[in-house]
Amino acid sequence: MANLTLVYGMRLLPADEIASVGEAPVTLKNGKEAHVTLHVLEGSREEIEAQLRMSIDAFFDFYPEI
Template sequence: MANLTLVYGLRLLPEGEVKQVHDATLELVNGNEAHVTMHVLEGSREQIEAQLKQSLDAFFDFYPEI
């Protein structure tokens, strides 16, 4: 298996501050564009950590070959 690149970003904001979330656009070496769906997790630190771990586990379930 070749090495991979995981594109990821985090930012914490006070509850109620986010109005809208858009996809992030990536420019690939071959000139194409790719999009990263952004997700919002809300709750206490413990709730966010649990949701994030569950989301990450689910993400890798989409790619069993990894």
């Protein structure tokens, strides 16, 4: 299997200030464009960390071949 790249970003913002969240474009070397879905986790630090761990586990469940 080829090497993979996980495209990932994080930023903490005040929960009551966010109006919407979209997706981020990724340009591939072949000229095509892919999109990265952005996710929102809210709560205390401990709650966000727990949700993030579950999200990472769930993400890799979509790709059992890797």
